[in-house]
């Protein structure tokens with residue numbers, strides 16, 4: 542496309558998250574124009590289209606993909622229906638921004654990655670946390686050695702969701718939601734946690750469904766061993782009344798945590814800690830070198846625009862989007878088999894495929910609670 546051309550945008554799926562895409566594109570209106578939206582529910586499509594002027598509303602996404610004036614398509618459909626519209630859009634010559642979770646399985650992720658490669662189109666997975674200033678500050682501190690070797694890391698991805706949340710027909714079922722709290726909510730902080738700590742060696746997980754009448758897990762805990770040697774602990778749930786999204790990365794004497802805070806200690810003569818104010822100031826100074834960031838969808842959208850114009854790989858393309866899916870698949874496998882799971886998950890492993898994972902995974906908790914109670 543010509544360098545100065547404004548990108549024509551189409552949005553497929555006009556539910557809750559579509560408004561974040563709309564707002565993101567609107568904030569970058571110098572570079573793009575939303576041309577059309579689509580939803581199986583024609584009323585929803587019309588409602589979203591009416592936020593703009595001259596935006597067409599369709600109920601069949603193939604009509605949207607047939608338009609030559611649309612260069613980029615956002616896929617905002619439920620998790621089990623990402624792969625098909627993504628591949629159709631890429632084959633129609635569009636660049637694609639797909640919502641998380643990228644695919645229902647590693648197999649789906651790999652199929653989309655391969656289609657993007659074969660079609661020569663850009664594919665970005667919507668992990669908007671990756672562009673946040675605080676997470677990039679932590680990444681900078683870890684990368685430049687300001688913390689030293691990480692000797693303790695922990696993540697809490699604790700949310701609360703009531704029964705009404707699962708009344709949306711695609712939620713709560715493996716065939717359509719493709720997983721529970723780990724796949725849907727915790728996937729954002731977990732993606733960041735893995736991005737910050739590097740390649741995973743093995744995963745041991747426990748999962749259950751304790752507070753909701755659904756098939757998918759509402760609580761998951763895991764020990765993750767990284768190739769760097771770091772051993773870390775994560776907790777994910779939609780059963781936490783308190784709610785807490787937090788992380789800690791501790792070196793021997795210095796640490797950084799989310800919500801963003803800096804910590805430094807020195808040892809007294811008993812080997813217990815005293816606060817090291819100068820160490821804390823030093824961490825603050827280094828973190829301040831990362832000056833900007835964004836926590837909305839302008840992050841992934843802006844990166845997609847730049848990747849197309851500069852013909853470079855996006856920051857969070859298919860391979861990066863696939864990364865967290867592999868650790869989550871390992872968590873499901875481990876929680877079902879009771880064994881630690883080493884990565885990578887090979888293509889001939891049944892947990893690589895959607896059918897294998899969804900058939901094998903333990904549903905609705907560790908078995909029949911009512912039987913256990915009798």
Ligand SMILES: NC(=O)c1ccc[n+]([C@@H]2O[C@H](COP(=O)([O-])OP(=O)(O)OC[C@H]3O[C@@H](n4cnc5c(N)ncnc54)[C@H](O)[C@@H]3O)[C@@H](O)[C@H]2O)c1
Nearest residue numbers: 554555556557558579580581582617618619620640641642
């Ligand atoms: N990035 C984030 O922070 C974030 C937040 C919320 C949801 N999401 C993700 O966004 C996706 C959508 O979630 P949501 O909460 O907006 O769901 P939603 O149910 O509110 O909306 C999904 C919409 O897709 C439509 N749809 C389904 N099949 C379609 C098809 N074949 N053609 C056109 N439209 C179709 C549905 O009619 C519905 O309106 C999910 O993958 C979810 O995990 C991401």
